[in-house]
Amino acid sequence: MNLSYICYKIRHCKQLKDCKAILLNHILTTLFVVIFATPSYAGKLLIPMDDAQADHLRSYGVAYWVLEKTGTDVEWLLNYRGGSFLVEDLQEIRERAKTAGVTVKPISDSEINTIYNEIEEENMEKVLLEKAPKIGVYSPDYEEPWDDAVILVLTYAQIPFEKFYDNEVLNGNISKYDWVHLHHEDFTGQFGKFYSSFKYTGWYRNQVTRAQLEAQKHGFNKVSQLKLAVARKIKQFVIDGGFLFAMCSAADSLDVALAANGVDIIAKELDGDDPDPLCQSKLDYSQCFAFTDFKLIISPNIYEFSDIDVSNDYRGSPGTYRLFEFAAKVDPIPTMLTQNHRAVHDGFFGQTTAFRKSLLKPTVTVMGENNDGVSVKYIRGDLGKGFFSFYGGHDPADASHIVGEGPTRLELHKNSPGYRLILNNILFPAAKRKERKT
Numbered sequence: 001m002n003l004s005y006i007c008y009k010i011r012h013c014k015q016l017k018d019c020k021a022i023l024l025n026h027i028l029t030t031l032f033v034v035i036f037a038t039p040s041y042a043g044k045l046l047i048p049m050d051d052a053q054a055d056h057l058r059s060y061g062v063a064y065w066v067l068e069k070t071g072t073d074v075e076w077l078l079n080y081r082g083g084s085f086l087v088e089d090l091q092e093i094r095e096r097a098k099t100a101g102v103t104v105k106p107i108s109d110s111e112i113n114t115i116y117n118e119i120e121e122e123n124m125e126k127v128l129l130e131k132a133p134k135i136g137v138y139s140p141d142y143e144e145p146w147d148d149a150v151i152l153v154l155t156y157a158q159i160p161f162e163k164f165y166d167n168e169v170l171n172g173n174i175s176k177y178d179w180v181h182l183h184h185e186d187f188t189g190q191f192g193k194f195y196s197s198f199k200y201t202g203w204y205r206n207q208v209t210r211a212q213l214e215a216q217k218h219g220f221n222k223v224s225q226l227k228l229a230v231a232r233k234i235k236q237f238v239i240d241g242g243f244l245f246a247m248c249s250a251a252d253s254l255d256v257a258l259a260a261n262g263v264d265i266i267a268k269e270l271d272g273d274d275p276d277p278l279c280q281s282k283l284d285y286s287q288c289f290a291f292t293d294f295k296l297i298i299s300p301n302i303y304e305f306s307d308i309d310v311s312n313d314y315r316g317s318p319g320t321y322r323l324f325e326f327a328a329k330v331d332p333i334p335t336m337l338t339q340n341h342r343a344v345h346d347g348f349f350g351q352t353t354a355f356r357k358s359l360l361k362p363t364v365t366v367m368g369e370n371n372d373g374v375s376v377k378y379i380r381g382d383l384g385k386g387f388f389s390f391y392g393g394h395d396p397a398d399a400s401h402i403v404g405e406g407p408t409r410l411e412l413h414k415n416s417p418g419y420r421l422i423l424n425n426i427l428f429p430a431a432k433r434k435e436r437k438t
Contacts, residue, residue, distance in 0.1 A: 043109040049082035055414040058100040060423040061157035068132035079124040083339025125328035133429035135161040136177035148183040156410040178429040182250035187257040189224025196301040239384030248350040251390035252308040255288040267300040309352040310375035318347030321377040342417035350394030
């Protein structure tokens with residue numbers, strides 16, 4: 001029944017009640033079409049994060065996409081079925097999840113109330129994710145993308161990010177990010193301590209030359225001076241309210257550089273002059289994020305920056321590490337960062353495999369501990385208005401990833417509990433600010 005026909009009938013009707021009847025009939029017909037032609041969905045969609053989930057890693061990507069593209073919020077159900085997500089039941093979200101291979105389950109309003117009641121009574125909590133965080137990854141343009149576990153998993157999970165490096169840090173552009181990641185970077189200016197094994201290889205010499213030219217471009221005489229300036233800017237980013245996640249050698253080399261605070265700690269083979277003979281006694285641990293009282297390892301032939309790292313023996317077994325369980329209603333931050341479908345994970349090596357427990361500052365929270373009794377795998381802390389978390393090891397799906405090895409195929413590790421820890425960190429800045437207060 002079209003509008004022209006209605007107008008015609010109105011003009012020719014003899015009684016007012018006929019007009020009313022025609023209009024009412026049209027309105028009811030239109031409502032019938034709207035109601036019954038539109039798919040009828042349940043109240044919400046549950047993205048389960050326990051063993052029912054087909055692809056844990058891309059589930060985070062779907063949650064991020066919901067925040068970024070639909071303008072709706074995501075509820076993170078801490079400690080409920082492995083840290084599941086609750087989203088609006090929209091056709092576009094269903095389609096996105098299907099394309100990504102992510103398991104979703106429509107649930108009714110009564111089922112939602114049951115879930116909420118369980119959360120209220122148990123060690124669980126609801127956290128509202130409101131806005132997709134802007135993500136930045138500190139990485140030089142010559143780095144192979146698979147050499148960084150975070151780039152690898154962000155790409156697989158289809159979560160957008162930007163790469164930046166020293167120039168962007170020094171000119172202040174780092175402040176535009178909510179979340180910043182550092183991986184196997186050397187902030188001490190010792191070129192990754194690869195001298196002993198790779199000093200004659202082309203890739204190592206090219207990296208040294210690039211770093212030296214970059215330092216000169218910014219007015220520094222040494223690479224170590226450039227990297228210290230970058231480290232200080234990153235620290236200020238956190239103090240101002242940013243969130244920092246670091247893996248592998250970035251975690252301990254950052255604190256070593258900050259503690260040295262300009263004192264020469266570098267062997268002559270690497271920077272052309274002798275280190276300060278009193279450099280160990282001149283370390284200022286108050287400048288560090290997480291570590292204190294560590295001892296430097298200056299020799300260019302030893303693949304370590306300090307005694308923060310407990311083991312780098314790739315010939316042995318990486319063992320396992322265990323995540324701690326936190327009180328969701330009291331400690332929402334570490335609870336968010338440890339959401340998982342597994343409590344015990346297989347270990348994995350890196351230039352910095354694990355952190356010596358005895359060298360942690362008392363303000364640092366341990367979230368994952370190794371089975372050796374002396375080292376920890378996963379830690380977090382507060383600094384100024386911001387937060388940081390450090391994760392030992394190089395690639396959670398490759399126990400002994402070595403230089404020159406090819407990429408890890410994450411489609412074969414889509415339920416990796418170790419990679420889930422990285423993605424917990426990425427979603428954390430999306431949480432409503434009051435949820436993040438300590």
